[in-house]
Amino acid sequence: MILLVNFGGPRDVDEIFPFLTALLQDRDVVRTNLPVWMHNALFKRIARKRARSIAHDYNSIGGRSPIYFDTEEIAEQLREKLQVPVLTFHRYLPSTHKDSLQAIEKANANVIRVLPLFPQFSYATTGSIARFFAKHLCCKTLSRLRWTTSYSAHPAFISSYQRRLADFLQENQLSADNTLLLFSAHGLPRSFVCTGDIYQAECELSYQRIMQAFPHFVSKLSYQSKFGKGEWIRPYTDETCSSVSTWCEGKTGAVIVPLSFTSDHIETLFEIEQLYLPLLQDQGLTAYRCPALNLAPYWIDALAQIAQDPQWASTQMLIRNPEVSWCCSQPN
Structure with a gap:
C-alpha cells in the first residue's frame, strides 16, 4: 500500500x-x-x-x-x-x-x-x-x-526533470546559444537551514544533477515565495530576475524552471508566470515558464520506481x- x-x-x-x-x-x-x-x-x-x-x-x-x-x-x-x-x-x-x-x-x-x-x-x-x-x-x-x-538525486526524478526541460527547449526551439536557465525553488527561512534543515543542500543537489544534461547553458538556482520580514535563503528569484543583465552573458531568452514544485499551482501559474516573467521581459529578454512535471507519463513511471525503493x-x-x-x- x-x-x-x-x-x-x-x-x-x-x-x-x-x-x-x-x-x-x-x-x-x-x-x-x-x-x-x-x-x-x-x-x-x-x-x-x-x-x-x-x-x-x-x-x-x-x-x-x-x-x-x-x-x-x-x-x-x-x-x-x-x-x-x-x-x-x-x-x-x-x-x-x-x-x-x-x-x-x-x-x-x-x-x-x-x-x-x-x-x-x-x-x-x-x-x-x-x-x-x-x-x-x-x-x-x-x-x-x-x-x-527524499529523492532529490534519485535517477528517476532527475531524468524526469531533464526530459521535461529538454522537451520544452525543443518545442520552443531554444538552445544554449541564446537561452539561460533559471531554476526556482520554494524558499525557506535562513534560520531553518542554520538549525539543521537540509532543504537548501537538497535543492542544490537536484539542480546540479539536472544540469549535467545541459552543460552548455548559463544557469542559476534561486528561491521564491518569501513572506514575512526575516532573512530567507538566497538568492531570491525576484532579485535574480531583476538583475539578469549582470549574469545573462548576452543571452536573449530565459526559461524559469520550477525546481521543487512537481505540480503547477499558485507559485508557478501566478508567481512565476505573472510576476517573474515580466521582470525578465523588462530586461529585454524573451521569457518562458517551463511546466512542472504534473501528470507526465514518465513522471508517473518515476514515482512508481521511487515508491518501491528499499530505503x-x-x-x-x-x-x-x-x-x-x-x-x-x-x-x-
Whole structure:
C-alpha cells in the first residue's frame, strides 16, 4: 500500500482561508515563541487578511489550485500501474483530514509506504506531515509507516526533470546559444537551514544533477515565495530576475524552471508566470515558464520506481524536536 502525501491547495476561492489558516498555524512552517493559543489566534487573523488579498491571484489561474486534483489523479494512475491500494493525504486541507486519517487507520496492510510529493526533504514539508501523523494516528498505525524521505538525486526524478526541460527547449526551439536557465525553488527561512534543515543542500543537489544534461547553458538556482520580514535563503528569484543583465552573458531568452514544485499551482501559474516573467521581459529578454512535471507519463513511471525503493525511514526520524504523544499501545 502507498500513501501519497502533498501540500494540498484550495479547490475553490472559499477554501483559501481555511487553507492559509492551516498553513500559517503550522509551527513547522511558521516558527514563533508564542503560546500555541496566541500563535493560532494571530495567524488566523493574518490568514483572513491574506485570503482576501490573494483571491484575485487564484481567480487569475482559474479560481483554484490544481495541486489537489493532480495529486488525486497521480494516485489513481499509480493504483492502475502498481495494482496496489493508494491513499492520499493533503496537509493543509482540513476538511479532508478526518476521512484521510480514518482510511489510513483502517488500511489493511502490514506496511504503508509513505511517498511525499516533495523531492527535497524539509522539516517544513515532509517533516510537518510526519509530526501531524504522530499527533493524530494510533501508535500501531505509525509503526506501519515507511517513509520515502527524499529523492532529490534519485535517477528517476532527475531524468524526469531533464526530459521535461529538454522537451520544452525543443518545442520552443531554444538552445544554449541564446537561452539561460533559471531554476526556482520554494524558499525557506535562513534560520531553518542554520538549525539543521537540509532543504537548501537538497535543492542544490537536484539542480546540479539536472544540469549535467545541459552543460552548455548559463544557469542559476534561486528561491521564491518569501513572506514575512526575516532573512530567507538566497538568492531570491525576484532579485535574480531583476538583475539578469549582470549574469545573462548576452543571452536573449530565459526559461524559469520550477525546481521543487512537481505540480503547477499558485507559485508557478501566478508567481512565476505573472510576476517573474515580466521582470525578465523588462530586461529585454524573451521569457518562458517551463511546466512542472504534473501528470507526465514518465513522471508517473518515476514515482512508481521511487515508491518501491528499499530505503525508508520511520515517522519519528523525520520530526524536528519530536514530542512524546499518546499511544494506543501504551497502558492507560
